Amino acid sequence: xxxxxxxxxxxxxxxxxxxxxxVGLVLAFLIIPCLIVIPMSFSGSQYLEFPPRSWSLQWYxxxxxxxEWRAATFVSFRVALLTTLLATVLGTIxxxxxxxxxxxxPAAARGVFMLPMLxxxxxxxxxxxxxxxxxxxxxxxxxxxxxxxxxxxxxxxxAVSSGLASYDMNQERVAQSLGASRPWxxxxxxxPQIKLSxxxxxxxxxxxxxxxxxxxxxxxxxxxxxxxxxxxxxxxDQIDPTVAAISSLLIGxxxxxxxxxxxxxxGGERR
Amino acid sequence: xTMAIDLKGGAAPATLNERLLKRHDRRERxxxxxxxxxxxxxxxxxxxxxxxxxxxxxxxxASGEPTLANYARMLRPVYVKTFISTFQVAGLVTAAxxxxxxxxxxLLSQLSERTAGILMIFVILPFWTSVLVRTYAWLVILQRTxxxxxxxxxxxxxxxxxxxxxxxLGTVIGMVHVMLPFLILPLYxxxxxxxxxxxxAAANCGATPAQAFRQVFLPLSLPGLAAGIGLVxxxxxxxxxxxxxxxxxxxxxxxMQIADNIAVYGNWGAASALGxxxxxxxxxxxxxxxxxxxxxxxxxxx
Amino acid sequence: MRSKVAIQxxxxxxxxxxxxxxxxxxINPGEFxxxxxxxxxxKTTLLNVLAGFVRPDSGSVTVDGTEFLTLPxxxxxxxxVFQNYALFPHMSVRSNVGYPLRLRGVPKAELDRxxxxxxxxxxxxxxxxxxxxxxxxxxxxxxxxxxxxVFEPSMLLMDEPLSALDKKLREHMxxxxxxxxxxxxxxxxxxxxxxREALTLSDRIALINGGKVVQLGTPDEIYDRPRNKFVADFxxxxxFLPVEPGASGPLLYGRALKTRDGAAGRNEKSWLVxxxxxxxxxxxxxxxxxxxxxxxxxxxxxxxxxxxxxRLPDGAEIDxxxxxxxxxxxxPDRGEGIRLWLAPEHTILVTDxx
Numbered sequence: 001x002x003x004x005x006x007x008x009x010x011x012x013x014x015x016x017x018x019x020x021x022x023v024g025l026v027l028a029f030l031i032i033p034c035l036i037v038i039p040m041s042f043s044g045s046q047y048l049e050f051p052p053r054s055w056s057l058q059w060y061x062x063x064x065x066x067x068e069w070r071a072a073t074f075v076s077f078r079v080a081l082l083t084t085l086l087a088t089v090l091g092t093i094x095x096x097x098x099x100x101x102x103x104x105x106p107a108a109a110r111g112v113f114m115l116p117m118l119x120x121x122x123x124x125x126x127x128x129x130x131x132x133x134x135x136x137x138x139x140x141x142x143x144x145x146x147x148x149x150x151x152x153x154x155x156x157x158x159a160v161s162s163g164l165a166s167y168d169m170n171q172e173r174v175a176q177s178l179g180a181s182r183p184w185x186x187x188x189x190x191x192p193q194i195k196l197s198x199x200x201x202x203x204x205x206x207x208x209x210x211x212x213x214x215x216x217x218x219x220x221x222x223x224x225x226x227x228x229x230x231x232x233x234x235x236x237d238q239i240d241p242t243v244a245a246i247s248s249l250l251i252g253x254x255x256x257x258x259x260x261x262x263x264x265x266x267g268g269e270r271r
Numbered sequence: 272x273t274m275a276i277d278l279k280g281g282a283a284p285a286t287l288n289e290r291l292l293k294r295h296d297r298r299e300r301x302x303x304x305x306x307x308x309x310x311x312x313x314x315x316x317x318x319x320x321x322x323x324x325x326x327x328x329x330x331x332x333a334s335g336e337p338t339l340a341n342y343a344r345m346l347r348p349v350y351v352k353t354f355i356s357t358f359q360v361a362g363l364v365t366a367a368x369x370x371x372x373x374x375x376x377x378l379l380s381q382l383s384e385r386t387a388g389i390l391m392i393f394v395i396l397p398f399w400t401s402v403l404v405r406t407y408a409w410l411v412i413l414q415r416t417x418x419x420x421x422x423x424x425x426x427x428x429x430x431x432x433x434x435x436x437x438x439x440l441g442t443v444i445g446m447v448h449v450m451l452p453f454l455i456l457p458l459y460x461x462x463x464x465x466x467x468x469x470x471x472a473a474a475n476c477g478a479t480p481a482q483a484f485r486q487v488f489l490p491l492s493l494p495g496l497a498a499g500i501g502l503v504x505x506x507x508x509x510x511x512x513x514x515x516x517x518x519x520x521x522x523x524x525x526x527m528q529i530a531d532n533i534a535v536y537g538n539w540g541a542a543s544a545l546g547x548x549x550x551x552x553x554x555x556x557x558x559x560x561x562x563x564x565x566x567x568x569x570x571x572x573x
Numbered sequence: 574m575r576s577k578v579a580i581q582x583x584x585x586x587x588x589x590x591x592x593x594x595x596x597x598x599x600i601n602p603g604e605f606x607x608x609x610x611x612x613x614x615x616k617t618t619l620l621n622v623l624a625g626f627v628r629p630d631s632g633s634v635t636v637d638g639t640e641f642l643t644l645p646x647x648x649x650x651x652x653x654v655f656q657n658y659a660l661f662p663h664m665s666v667r668s669n670v671g672y673p674l675r676l677r678g679v680p681k682a683e684l685d686r687x688x689x690x691x692x693x694x695x696x697x698x699x700x701x702x703x704x705x706x707x708x709x710x711x712x713x714x715x716x717x718x719x720x721x722x723v724f725e726p727s728m729l730l731m732d733e734p735l736s737a738l739d740k741k742l743r744e745h746m747x748x749x750x751x752x753x754x755x756x757x758x759x760x761x762x763x764x765x766x767x768x769r770e771a772l773t774l775s776d777r778i779a780l781i782n783g784g785k786v787v788q789l790g791t792p793d794e795i796y797d798r799p800r801n802k803f804v805a806d807f808x809x810x811x812x813f814l815p816v817e818p819g820a821s822g823p824l825l826y827g828r829a830l831k832t833r834d835g836a837a838g839r840n841e842k843s844w845l846v847x848x849x850x851x852x853x854x855x856x857x858x859x860x861x862x863x864x865x866x867x868x869x870x871x872x873x874x875x876x877x878x879x880x881x882x883x884r885l886p887d888g889a890e891i892d893x894x895x896x897x898x899x900x901x902x903x904x905p906d907r908g909e910g911i912r913l914w915l916a917p918e919h920t921i922l923v924t925d926x927x
Contacts, residue, residue: 011480023378026371026451027393033408033448034400036418040411048411050418090310097306105300109307116318120509120553122526123546126533127321130328150317153310170659173626176646177653177730178673178720185647188672192663211401213512214526218533231403235410235516244411247404254399258392261399287582289631292642296628 034251041244048241059245069230069246075220076210076227079141083148083209088202090149091156096186098157099164110157117154121214124151129218139221147219148209155204163197164190200264207257322550329543341544350545353523360439360514360522361507364446368503371447372454373496377488379455380462391459398452406516409445410436413517437519445513450506454499461495462488494564501560505553525549575602576636576727576760583622583632585615585784592618593629594784601776603758605751609771610781611807617732619781620764624653624730636727647676652721652759654731658713660705666692666716667701673724691723692716694753711742718750722757729761735770747773768808772796780804802923805846812889813844814865816922823922826886829862831917846921847885849893853914863920865913869905879904883911 013020036050044054063069094113098106116124128147129138137143171193175185191198216226227246234240332338344350375394379387397405412418413436420432435441465488473483511526518524525545532542578600585593592615600606608616621627623634625646634641641649660669670688679687692698695715700708708716714734721729735743735750751774754761765771771778772792780788780795788800799805802813816823816830818841823830825845847865870890871882878894881904885891895904905911 019374019378023375026375027390029371030397030448030451031393033405033412034397037404037408037411047416049421090313094307094310097303101300101303103300105304106307109304109311112311112314112319113307115314118553118557119318119322120526120546120549122509122511122529123322123325123550124318126529126542126546127325128317129533130324130539131317131321146313146317150314153314157310168657168659170655170657171661173624173646174653174655174659174720175661175672176626177624177649177651179647179650179676179724180672181645181647184676189661193661207399211403213403217530228401228403231407232512232516235403235407239410239414243407247401247407250401250404254396254401254404258396258399287631288633288642292628292631295643299628 034254037244038248038251041241041248043241043244046241048239048244059241062242063245063249066242069227069242071223072225072227072230075141075144075224079144079148079226080206080210082141082145083152084202084206086145087149087152087156087205088198091153091201091205092160092198094153095157095160095164096190099161100169110161113157114154116150121151125215125218128215132219138219139224141224143219144216144224144226145209147215148212149205151212151215152205152208155208156198156201159197159201159204160194163194167194196264196267200261203257203261203264210253322546325539325543326547328539329547331540333538333540338540341540342548344541345544345548350528353525353528356523357508357525360442360446360524361504363443364450364507365500365504367443367447368450368454369496369500372451372458372499376455376458376462377492379459380465387459394452394455397448398456402449402512405448406445406513409441409448409517413441413444436517438521439518441517441519442514442522445517446507446510449510449513450503453502453506457498457502458492458495461498462492465491497560497564501556505556508553509549575758577602578623578728578760578762579633579635580619580623581633581635583619583629583634585618585622585627585629591784593622596632596781596784596786598779598786598789600760600762603760605754605761605763605774605776607763607765607771607775607778608781609765609768609778609807612766614781615784616764616766616781618784620730620732620762623728623762624651625649650724650727652724652726652729654714654717654721654729654734656733656736658717658734658737660708660713660717660720662705664705665701666697666703666705666708669705669716670701670720670723673720677724687723688719691719694722695719695749710738711746714738714746718753722753722759726759729759731761731763733765734763736765736767743770750774772808780807782807797921799846799921799923802844802925805844805921805923809848810892812847812885812891813923814847814885814887814889816843816845818842825863825865828864829860830920830922831858831862832920832922833918841924843922843924845915846923847891847915848919849891851915851919852891852893853916854895854911855914863915863917865915867911867913869907869909869911872904872907881905883913 039052040048040050041059042055042057043049043052044056044058045052091113094109098110098113124147128143132138132143135143137146167190172182172185172190175189176182180188211228212226213228213232216229217232220226220229231243231246234243329341330337330339332340345354379390382390410417414420415432415434417435419435420429423429424432435444469487469491470483473487474480478486509526510524511530514522514524515527515530518527526549529542529545529549532538532545580596580598580600583593583596584591594615596615596619608619610616618627622629622632623641625641625644629642632642636649661672664672667685667688670691671684674684674687689698689701692701695718697712697715697719700712705713705716714737717734721731735746738746747770754774763771763774772795775792777789777791778795779786782803788795788804790798795804796808799808805811806813814825816825818824819829821829823832823843830845852865865885867883867885869881870884871880873880873882874897878896881893881895883891883893
């Protein structure tokens with residue numbers, strides 16, 4: 001087995017053993033921190049242990065029993081869902097506009113839509129904080145949703161643009177020639193065919209908002225503090241095993257989203 | 272129904288209906304361009320205007336007098352130390368990412384799409400997991416009473432717990448974990464695009480596997496590597512969460528300095544100046560990379 | 574529906590590239606008109622101007638007296654068939670064909686009936702509930718056609734609809750298209766770069782090159798009376814021999830040429846249009862006019878016929894066919910000199926410019 005050639009240039013598996021070991025270690029390094037918290041969160045003792053000596057759901061009970069954590073979770077979901085909705089709609093129509101017009105304007109617009117991805121988050125955070133103070137948006141759901149929408153727009157525009165790039169614009173033309181107005185042709189012919197790209201953009205938008213820390217640290221507070229803000233403060237100030245329970249739940253959510261995104265990609269490739 | 276024939280243009284036959292058609296053309300282009308307006312407007316209000324405002328602010332002191340003091344201050348030792356430390360951390364993290372990420376991307380690109388797809392889960396799952404969650408996990412693993420120290424002392428290998436976190440080491444470990452996918456994903460994509468026949472051709476020409484790798488594969492993978500390096504380095508420069516939690520106050524980072532200037536001192540001028548310079552450095556690195564390697568650094572990344 | 578279309582002075586430039594250069598063209602009611610030309614000639618641009626997907630810089634298109642250029646595509650009531658069919662993959666065959674009727678608010682029962690009729694017309698009624706991806710290329714072509722005619726459009730536009738099919742199917746579909754047109758009588762504008770297809774299908778052909786209509790006429794006019802060298806070259810398998818003006822008429826390698834209209838080629842340098850099927854193995858006048866001396870370079874048996882490659886005096890080669898029953902007399906040997914003859918009524922002279 002090990003002596004068999006691994007490549008067409010006749011390198012054997014044995015000769016590449018070091019590579020396998022190294023890559024295995026790196027992959028372990030990547031995955032272990034994502035998984036190790038899960039068993040620990042079921043620990044029955046007052047400390048985090050691995051492997052846990054006794055099992056219990058006490059940290060999950062602590063999480064669900066805390067009004068503060070529950071409220072923050074609710075805020076995060078609300079903000080993330082509203083952001084997903086707003087960013088997906090704005091990003092999709094913008095991507096369509098960019099794809100359909102030729103010339104300098106759409107190129108410039110594309111640049112503008114990529115900006116939120118290029119500007120360091122800390123700068124976005126203090127900029128929002130500063131302007132929101134004047135608009136009275138600090139500590140509001142609306143302020144969070146607007147800021148997160150801006151951060152999510154690049155991902156939606158990228159996803160939908162790539163969907164439109166592989167979409168045959170003749171489809172929309174033929175719909176028009178058959179009697180559909182342009183908006184109607186978009187809704188009945190184009191949108192159903194790029195829906196996987198739109199959904200994957202929406203998924204990115206959700207994750208961007210739900211996991212966002214830095215901006216939320218500055219502009220969310222009080223009853224509208226996000227889950228990430230609360231977790232950040234908690235991790236910085238003490239090591240509360242409750243966070244292990246929350247982290248495990250969040251990892252579960254990540255796996256769900258990952259599976260969702262992979263399914264969308266598969267679906268996209270099959271067509 | 273009207274015959275829309277431009278009578279004034281009738282003298283010059285080539286201009287039949289010309290103005291009418293131009294008007295229609297303009298109207299359509301405007302309508303389509305306006306589709307980008309809502310999103311662009313939001314970006315303008317929430318991103319561009321605030322940063323412009325900060326830029327303006329950076330030229331005034333606390334009493335509202337115009338000054339360059341906010342920029343002059345950056346030459347003070349405490350700031351210079353922060354810059355040096357930030358670049359040091361970014362450099363260390365980037366180097367570690369290249370050393371660890373290149374072999375992974377290489378091996379995965381040589382495997383079948385199916386196998387690589389399965390192994391890719393190890394790279395993508397962290398990518399989809401909240402940075403906070405991962406940072407917390409590293410804290411649990413590395414702290415004085417954490418997994419590694421407990422095991423090592425328990426096994427009698429060490430007497431005293433080692434300081435693995437709340438210092439430079441912990442910060443770098445945590446940041447490498449966050450950044451590694453950003454290097455591996457674009458690099459893997461560019462390596463997949465290299466035609467495997469080229470390696471056979473090189474072997475056919477008499478190159479040893481090592482020579483073929485060095486002289487054919489490596490040069491072809493450089494643009495993808497450059498994209499990954501640029502992305503990781505730039506993200507490190509502005510990174511906040513992981514250094515703030517794993518640095519234990521011993522690792523001064525640019526982004527933390529900005530946050531402190533506002534949260535602790537309320538000094539908007541100083542924070543703005545730091546932010547402006549950070550943005551300028553980030554933009555410069557991206558532009559240079561784009562010029563040299565013709566890569567769109569942020570093209571495919573999340 | 575039989576609409577009359579008047580295209581007047583249409584111009585369209587993309588930067589420095591002029592796609593359409595002051596094109597004027599009338600399309601008669603019920604006519605099958607083909608826009609024929611090489612790629613990049615502007616034929617597809619002109620079709621897209623009619624459909625409303627390209628807005629020209631200037632000009633006018635009226636259909637039954639109504640200005641068309643200011644109408645958006647969906648108000649033009651044209652059926653269009655695209656090169657790649659552009660069937661909606663997220664709809665069944667029936668929904669694809671019913672789509673234009675649904676847009677027009679046709680009640681469900683009537684919609685189903687008319688969609689069914691249109692599908693029957695293209696012999697696709699039995700596959701109405703299939704998904705689009707389950708169809709072969711020829712079947713997709715038929716569905717696209719049914720979708721374009723189901724709402725009884727005022728005009729049918731087709732953009733190289735058969736180019737993605739293989740040769741045999743393409744020829745079969747040409748016949749079907751022709752029959753369908755004869756049956757429906759819808760004014761049809763058809764774009765193709767395939768001259769044989771154009772000759773087969775069309776009532777009239779507009780040959781387009783460099784954004785201009787080079788010649789407009791019936792298939793036999795285009796074939797037998799090409800206006801210039803470009804037309805003659807584009808239509809049919811054609812070789813050209815240089816003709817010099819002489820005192821009493823045009824001269825081919827010093828020999829007199831008798832032409833159909835007598836006047837052509839008298840005063841300027843021109844070209845003799847040589848098409849293989851017009852060349853005769855014998856005949857001609859004693860004075861040696863209209864004679865071409867050639868040399869057989871290859872004689873190949875191909876079952877249904879012999880393929881004889883002949884080298885003309887200027888070195889150009891041309892392939893002639895002869896049936897194996899020897900009706901034309903003895904087969905030439907390789908390298909043997911032969912004398913070919915062109916009847917005056919098939920002797921066409923063209924110049925470089927019209």
